[in-house]
Amino acid sequence: MKRAIVSALALVMAVSPALRAQEASPAKPGLSAAQIVERSLHAFYSPGDDMKARVTMNLIDKDGRARTRVMTMLRRDTDEKGNQKYFIYFHEPGDVRQMTFMVWKYADKEDDRWIFVPAVDLVRRIAADDKRSSFVGSDFTYEDVSGRDVTADRHTLAGEEAVNGRPCYVIQSVPVEGVDYTKKISLIDKENYLPLKESYYDVQGELFRQFTADEVKAVPVGQDGSKGAIPTVTRRTMSNVKRGHRTEVIFDSIVYNLGLQDPDFSERNMRRPPRAWIE
């Protein structure tokens, strides 16, 4: 099982180069579909300078049986070019407990990825290839967790529609190269650019996979929100409609701009994560 997680982790935060848009600003008339997607990627995948959250994933099969992964995730945006660093510490389940995983994600070359296996006190590199494979056995792919390159799809603005009373852009995205889906319809909040719903269609043209943002909260930044707040999807679900399997994810204890530095993403912290990170 350890190696299963190792292999699963091998791809986490797969490449999504050159996505860093400017801070989201109010929509201008004539904003292209690609620009909307770019803002959405930024709002969803890299808000703030850095972030820490406790992430709980419930993997639920068609018979309702659930498995749970609990992890602490830290992210820092190294620069505005799309270089990022990720750190993940596993709390549950037992067979991966205290395992850590680190990614240095580059805009212009292959990511560096490491895993720490506590049972044998080993830090090693892991190979990664397929961005569309499952993240830790969930319905989310690595790209779903870290973002997909805006240029990997051709985007068109297909109209506007409201989700739970919030006005949204309707964006149709068609992959440039063949992947598991042939078309994706995204509903992107016009105000904060968060994706509220995504529907993926397979080669038969049938809906097979659906993402929903189930809860959005304004997470305060700085002492008591002295530096504003960042709208954040705190509950989300990815369902495989055809297989009847779904993954529900809860983000809690979210902190933005905690002042992480590049050297914090080190082999040393993989082996011995600071208490303040993982409590």
Place this chain on the structure above:
Amino acid sequence: MASKTHLPTGILLACLLAASPAILHPQGRNIEFHGFLLGNFTARTTGLIPEGGDESDYLLAEERLRLDISAWSGSANASARIKSDLRHDALSDEFDVDIREAYIDYTTGPLDLRFGRHIVTWGVGDLLFINDVFPKDWESFFTGRPLEYLKSGIDGLRSRYSANPLGIEVLVIPFFDPDRLPAADRFFLYDPMASIDAREETTPEAEFGNTELALRLFRSVLSFDVSFHAYRGFWRTPSARPDDYQNPTQLTLFYSELAVYGLSAQGNGLGGVVSLEGGYYDSREDRAGDDPLVPNSQVRFLAGYQRQFGDDLNTGIQYYMEVMADHEAYRGSLPAGFPEQEKKRDTLTLRIERTFRYHTWKVGGFAFYSPADRDYLVQPRVTHQFSDELSLAVGGNIFGGKRGTTFLGQFDRNDNAYLSARFDF
């Protein structure tokens, strides 16, 4: 290796555990308690049974209760951990306690100190070891115990200084632990002196002069993780000295002096991960290479490549070679009747693993093949995760070779299949 003790100690520990709901349910205290129950059952599939041992078709039958307790200080940067297995050997009906790790950590500035029994893994090989000179349990490995049991702890001090441009790790190991090799009571083995029953093992005394020292310097070079390794200590597999060369009646097993110097590197390359490692094994008691009792010095190196294909298919290949430093001297001194080793011994390995159904199934295997020795070991394995707590693994160890005297070939009659079940809590 396993710290053997008797039933009373096991019972005492079990009582302590049962009587400690505060440990089981810590509230607001800096303590964590985890563990698992593990059953390992391995049967020889060849239908043959070695004489004189347990006279069993089973190579391994055991239950293990893992207790993993961590505690930490809120005010100082210190923590403690004990990982211990209460073990029942169903073959011999014996209890013992296997202290996997028991250590105290203290951190100050860039310095991390670890004191006690702990597992250390160095180098970049996948089940091939050059600069990882620390104790291993090959019996576990050949009987399908979970992989973490291949490594056993060292008893000593580790200090690691993490800094740019160079990190430094130093290990001081006052108490020597040998590798655990398959034993003749449960395994068919090649033993050139099998007729001599009287055997005495001497391990290096716990004297200051015998303290093992290991050094690792590490840094990043051109996006590769590079380490320099040095070790001064002992071979962990024993040599045998007869009391009389002509008519031996007794063997003394001993561990001769060794130093190892090496380099390892790992980084992205060729669309996957590339690993390179090399080392010089300086057999300090046989520098001339002409002592038939002591291993010759060696050069070892390996190159490895791992890559993921498609959805969830992981693959890895490695090529490994060891070259004897003084093969002529070795040949000249080899007693008559002993099988001769080649100057060069190489090994190829292959790993293939694939996960299915949201990673609840994993099917794959690992294989060793030595072109020089013409022997092999194939380890197929299927794992199923029933829930977050319960997992089951079924697998096998298939040995073979042209000759029964080579490292893997000698185990030919020990082909086995195992079942391993684990419940985490």
